[in-house]
Amino acid sequence: MTEELLRAHRLSMRYGQGEGLVRAVDEVDLSVPAGQTLAIMGPSGCGKSTLLHLLGGLQRPTAGRVWLAGRRTDTLGERALARLRRSTVGFVFQSFHLMEELTAVENVELAGLLGGQSPRAARRRARYLLDRVGLDDRAGHLPSALSGGQRQRVAVARALCNEPLVVLADEPTGNLDSTATLEMLRLFEDLRSMGQTLVVVTHDTRIAAVADRVITMRDGAFADDSRLAGVTSGLLHDGWR
Numbered sequence: 001m002t003e004e005l006l007r008a009h010r011l012s013m014r015y016g017q018g019e020g021l022v023r024a025v026d027e028v029d030l031s032v033p034a035g036q037t038l039a040i041m042g043p044s045g046c047g048k049s050t051l052l053h054l055l056g057g058l059q060r061p062t063a064g065r066v067w068l069a070g071r072r073t074d075t076l077g078e079r080a081l082a083r084l085r086r087s088t089v090g091f092v093f094q095s096f097h098l099m100e101e102l103t104a105v106e107n108v109e110l111a112g113l114l115g116g117q118s119p120r121a122a123r124r125r126a127r128y129l130l131d132r133v134g135l136d137d138r139a140g141h142l143p144s145a146l147s148g149g150q151r152q153r154v155a156v157a158r159a160l161c162n163e164p165l166v167v168l169a170d171e172p173t174g175n176l177d178s179t180a181t182l183e184m185l186r187l188f189e190d191l192r193s194m195g196q197t198l199v200v201v202t203h204d205t206r207i208a209a210v211a212d213r214v215i216t217m218r219d220g221a222f223a224d225d226s227r228l229a230g231v232t233s234g235l236l237h238d239g240w241r
């Protein structure tokens with residue numbers, strides 16, 4: 001049986017109350033098996049980012065349960081949750097979130113150091129991953145000297161630094177031009193073929209088109225959940241490890 005990496009049961013996130021109550025995520029049930037590439041789509045404000053944050057343990061739900069790599073996270077203490085997040089999840093954000101005063105390789109390396117790698121191992125892995133995302137010649141550059149697409153590739157390398165079980169990406173191409181978006185698309189296809197579990201919130205139908213499964217949200221709930229038959233990768237490949 002395929003391992004279940006993410007699970008949500010009647011997961012809810014509400015903001016405000018009374019007239020101002022917003023059901024950002026409304027009793028969502030979800031199971032994401034290892035190796036699946038899941039795209040979450042839907043109109044602005046339907047709850048995609050909130051759901052991603054709840055799944056990755058960046059936010060606590062107001063109701064319901066969530067499991068990450070078999071561990072329930074909605075009841076986990078802050079420190080244990082931070083540790084679990086660091087060892088199991090790689091995040092990629094629309095606005096990159098790189099440290100501006102660190103070079104590309106240092107940005108990736110820092111994630112490894114925080115994840116408990118030795119300085120040597122973290123540097124080696126950072127260089128390897130920058131090479132894999134096609135940025136070996138930019139390793140010593142500060143983010144300010146990189147294009148948006150290059151910054152996002154650094155962010156993907158950083159997300160992979162601790163060999164996460166799942167990569168969660170929140171509109172990773174939202175700030176990119178079409179050439180950089182296509183590069184990111186190729187990168188995600190590559191990750192998918194390596195069996196990397198990936199959940200991507202996106203408005204871009206090209207990204208969604210390479211996913212195994214596409215969920216469309218509306219008003220905090222799932223309006224459509226389509227699994228594209230026969231394309232689930234499920235391959236476990238050590239090419240990126």
Ligand SMILES: Nc1ncnc2c1ncn2[C@@H]1O[C@H](COP(=O)(O)OP(=O)(O)OP(=O)(O)O)[C@@H](O)[C@H]1O
Pocket residue numbers: 015016022023024042043044045046047048049050051
């Ligand atoms: N901190 C907050 N306080 C109050 N309401 C919030 C908060 N964060 C999000 N919301 C509301 O929750 C709903 C879902 O927001 P969310 O950002 O998850 O949507 P989204 O689908 O990711 O939107 P977009 O595609 O524009 O990024 C929206 O109505 C939003 O205004």
